[in-house]
Amino acid sequence: MFPLPFLKANAPHLSPKRHLDPPKSLFPYGTLTLSHPCPPFSVLDYRLYSEEMESTVTYESDLNLRATELRLGLPGTEEREEKTLPAAVRITNKRPLTETSEESVSKGPNAQHVETEAAPPAKAKIVGWPPIRSYRKNSLKENEGAGIYVKVSMDGAPYLRKIDLKVYGGYAQLLKALENMFKLTIGEYSEKEGYKGSDYAPTYEDKDGDWMLVGDVPWDMFVTSCKRLRIMKGSEARGLGCGV
């Protein structure tokens, strides 16, 4: 069994000794032994790939950063000072299996380096992945870069509209468009009082499932987090924005 020569940064409960244990099997009869040993580089490769894939990497202040340093190399070589490793390589379809570490994806030895790379690197668009028929994809109209379509509903009106948020430059244009679409007046947004003076308040559901008042967050943040719009009417609308 090949020992794992590094630890995961977001698993602080692991002691440095942990990496000597073989991967645990969830089978009652113990692990199957392979009929031939895995080449070591493949183990390193995919571990490091997976590290890069992690979109969030969390840290705790009492973490022993030294022990959780990501490095290549077998355990027991902590004395070796961190070498500068080659820059991270963008994931391509073909994984280098037999190449040595110079081709492998790697992280800088400095833990901070990992933290700043918490956002995943821009990935090349992979054809046909995930395996969803284009028929289905088109039906949902969730094309990256081809527009951000959100549904707009209005209380009391039994119809539903779809708009493309990318078309609008800012809140002013969006509100104008909504007013035209639903033949109503929404009024002016004010931070303290919401859409005072109007019977309608435009709200939206964000990625966390919370309903927010349109205008509360900067436009760019709104565009990326808005899942759907709802124009509230009446007292519910008037209640919003007042000291919320």
Added chain:
Amino acid sequence: MENPNAKAQRHRQLRSNNIDPIKQMRENHPSTNSEDDQRSSLLDLARAEITESSNSKTRTYGGFPDPGSGSGPSEPQAPFPDQVLENVLENVLHFLSSRRDRNAASLVCRSWYRAEALTRSELFIGNCYALSPTRATTRFTRIKSVTVKGKPRFADFDLMPPDWGAHFTPWASALAQAYPWLEKLHLKRMIVTDADLTLLADSFPDFRELVLVCCDGFGTPGLGAVAAKCRYRSHLYSSNKLLLLRVLELVESVVEAVGDEEVDWISCFPDSQTNMESLVFDCIECPINFEALDSLVARSPRLKKLRLNQFVSMAQLHRLLLRAPQLTHLGTGSFSANDPGGVGELVQDYTTAFEACRSLVCLSGFREIWADYLPTIYPVCANLTSLNLSYADVNAHQLKPVIRHCHKLQIFWVLDSICDEGLQAVAATCKDLRELRVFPVDAREGTEGPVSEVGFEAISQGCRKLESILYFCQRMTNAAVVAMSKNCPDLVVFRLCIIGRYRPDPVTQEPMDEGFGAIVMNCKKLTRLAVSGLLTDRAFEYIGRYGKLVRTLSVAFAGDTDMGLKYVLEGCPNLQKLEIRDSPFGDGALRSGLHHYYNMRFLWMSTCKLTRQACQEVAQALPNLVLEVINNSEENAGDDIEVLYMYRSLDGPRDDAPIFVNILH
């Protein structure tokens, strides 16, 4: 040939003397076996196909004889000593409906082969390029129903150019000539033209069922032809023509509006009462003439299945429901209103209309769902066995009041917008669930997904009878997969797609090997498996060791070395369809499957580590295998190949391969 009456008489005599007539016959004709060889070819229509199969190295694949033998010499007319046996066989074999049973029966001996060929009425062609249409129509002469499948599944995901092939036209002409009594046609992933459809409509007076799944190449003109021409004369002396067509189903087929050529196909149905039982057109991307549809539904008293496209609004659906409360399967169309106006009272009207549909068991559609309309389906929920919300962006809060009533639900397709919470609600109510499919709203990698191992595990806890699951998610743990393998031992289909490639178990950071290993080990009925996440060769070792019934395996971005593929090819005797992309399997692995490739429908390997040379070797070693090397990009990548699509064929390579397809031999 003997007088059959005399023979029957002698039979009775023999039987009354307690002598087995069949055995007697054989004893009277001791040279039966050699006579067999010279027997008349009247009924021996496919004789050529079964010669020399015993001494061919391709014996392992049974019913696929060496095509090199060509057609046999013409036989002299000779009497049929075993005519009674043949008659008995035919009568018995009529009852065999399963094509696998029939295939086995046809291998017993020549007379069984002949009898089976005469009595088969449903023809299933899993790969349209595995044989020529003529070969099929020559062997089977009494076919009433034909199913043909074309492109491999990975073509759905743009992994090969759209004009690769799978044209229905040659089949259309062959079928039109050979089976004028044809009643049913099912096509999947084929290119079907309007001309093909017109030919069908013109050639088959008994035609009653057309199902096109994932097909393209046709439009409303072809549909109009089918609707207009599939009729028969109702009475000898009457000029009234009744529509014989019963089933017209277009499933996930691409039917787009093509400019001026659009035809109002719904209006092409004859004005009289129709026999229509099923009309499915939810994939048609152009508006339809609603008045014509309304009238069609009104004069189709047998209509049970109706799936509308998104150009039918809620109000229009309402009208149709009032017309056809006898429906059992309904695709609701857009499920939203087109114009402003109308108030909340309409919801009550719609609910009443649904209430009247007491036979409704299957609901789908909801293409542009207006969530406020969801309560209208509450009255039918208790009877539903199938619910497809996979085009409806509903959240958990909206789902719960619906799903709470669906105690009988067996099939549920949904978007991950319902989140883990929604899945927990499903698990709490739908104890009879057999099939679950969870599709992603946002298919991009690297985002936090709304469903995870939490919902997955809840389903495994609550839905113990689960047989089929397709689950897209951004994270999954081995523990959850292992739990499902133990909670749901009846699983036949297990397809897990962790959208982020190479993702390990987020809790343990280990590969997903153990989870999938548990699935193949504990789910003893498993026939279809799709794997994802971070996987090493170990996962494939498990599959090879335990996945003895696996017929279809889909692999993407997985494995370490050739050993992975070797485990599978050497360990899975029932493997028929193997599709692999972006995995590091190379020539050594390819060679390790030589003993098995004739038993498979196809092998797909794209962006792996295959070289042209190794493929050439395989092509030479197995002459009945067609190896298509497809280059997607402009430049030839040299010795490395991009896409290998490999399948067995009785009639050699196809003659309609486009330029970018290189067939090795």
